[in-house]
Amino acid sequence: MDEKDAAEQVAEAIAGELRLLEPSVRSSRALSRVLLDPDFVEVGASGRRWTYEEMLAALPEMQGASGDGPRYEPSELTGRLLAPGLVHLTYETHIDGRHARRSSLWRRHDDGTWRMYYHQGTPVPPPQPPGA
Secondary structure, three states, rough: OOOOHHHHHHHHHHHHHHHHHHHHHOOOOHHHHEEEEEEEEEEEEOEEEEEEEHHHHHHHOOOOOOOOOOOOOEEEEEEEEOOOOOOOOOEEEEOOOOOEEEEEEEEEOOOEEEEEEEEEEEEEEEEEOOOO
8 A cells, every 4th residue: 555545545535534623523323323433332421332323312412513503623633544444533622621532443445435443532631821
């Protein structure tokens, strides 16, 4: 596999990740369904384990799903091809005063589509004043 192919695979995963942060996608079960792998698992900030069906049901009510509400602001988004058809992404988000570090695994299906297989978000506490 050449570097161009690897870069294209990473770019596909990044595009999917960014789509999942859009309110129009988060609020639509149909649009989210095509971006989440049927074997999807998320470990949330609370430690809760979310399955594919649980996430599809809850996503429209989660933060970032309303077009007139706060939106996720991603930064430092990077990706690495782990194997053909498997990309690991890391990045940070800010939304409504909260900051999190995130990690996702994306895998390519036989039909060429990319779907999020695994996601984890870890909250970053606000900076503490010196000596606190």
